[in-house]
Amino acid sequence: MARLTADTPVIHPDCEITETRFGHYVEIGRGSRVAHSVIGDYSYCDRYADIANADVGKFANIAALARIGATDHPLHTAACHHFVYRSQDYWDDADRDADFFAHRQGRRAVIGHDTWIGAGAMVKPEVTLGHGAVVGAGAVVTRDVPAYTIVAGNPARPLRNRQPPEVAERLIALAWWDWDHARLRAALPDFRALPALEFLEKYGG
Numbered sequence: 170m171a172r173l174t175a176d177t178p179v180i181h182p183d184c185e186i187t188e189t190r191f192g193h194y195v196e197i198g199r200g201s202r203v204a205h206s207v208i209g210d211y212s213y214c215d216r217y218a219d220i221a222n223a224d225v226g227k228f229a230n231i232a233a234l235a236r237i238g239a240t241d242h243p244l245h246t247a248a249c250h251h252f253v254y255r256s257q258d259y260w261d262d263a264d265r266d267a268d269f270f271a272h273r274q275g276r277r278a279v280i281g282h283d284t285w286i287g288a289g290a291m292v293k294p295e296v297t298l299g300h301g302a303v304v305g306a307g308a309v310v311t312r313d314v315p316a317y318t319i320v321a322g323n324p325a326r327p328l329r330n331r332q333p334p335e336v337a338e339r340l341i342a343l344a345w346w347d348w349d350h351a352r353l354r355a356a357l358p359d360f361r362a363l364p365a366l367e368f369l370e371k372y373g374g
Contacts, residue, residue, distance in 0.1 A: 175350065178208075181216075193350075198233065205274050206238070209282070211346075222274050222294060226282040227346040232306070236291045238278040243269065281316065282346040300341055303331055316341060332365055339369045 173179055175193035180186065185202040192210035197203060201218040207225060214220065214231035222238040231237070242249040254270070256263035276294035280286070284298050287306035292298065302314045305321030305328070314320050317337035319328045332340065348356070359368055 223278040225280040228283045229280050230285040232288040234289045235286045
């Protein structure tokens with residue numbers, strides 16, 4: 170029997186989930202924290218990932234200890250400590266700074282379909298990873314990453330294309346990530362065996 174289902178995400182022990190919507194066939198690894206996010210169909214994260222204020226597409230592969238939408242402290246004020254905005258933790262007569270948290274949640278990270286974020290990588294708020302992009306382990310992504318581009322380093326810089334631009338454009342047009350579960354299963358042998366260009370030629374992309 171298949172371990173993942175369309176109905177209920179697999180959430181491993183010790184996770185913290187806050188105001189997050191999950192798609193079909195989703196898995197969240199042990200000890201991960203996911204807050205104020207959307208996790209698309211078939212996407213997963215490995216152990217101890219930290220995802221906040223993010224819109225994650227379909228078929229995203231998020232490795233252990235990755236951090237997406239890493240939150241910032243206020244740098245324009247006299248102090249950048251928690252007491253400024255988590256004030257209720259320090260005084261009985263003070264409230265949390267609701268405006269600060271609303272601003273933080275509005276700074277979305279966007280992760281495209283069929284992406285891979287390596288172990289220990291960080292994607293900053295308001296950064297978009299294009300469809301098919303790959304982020305190397307330990308990278309810190311501070312700028313948008315074009316579709317089907319591989320980046321690495323701190324700050325992350327392009328290394329090479331995952332697919333040639335013309336193939337990338339055809340894959341995006343084919344949008345196999347929108348196929349239904351049965352069609353994906355029928356094409357599984359070709360996903361396994363065919364290079365991207367041959368796959369496109371067979372499936373009309």
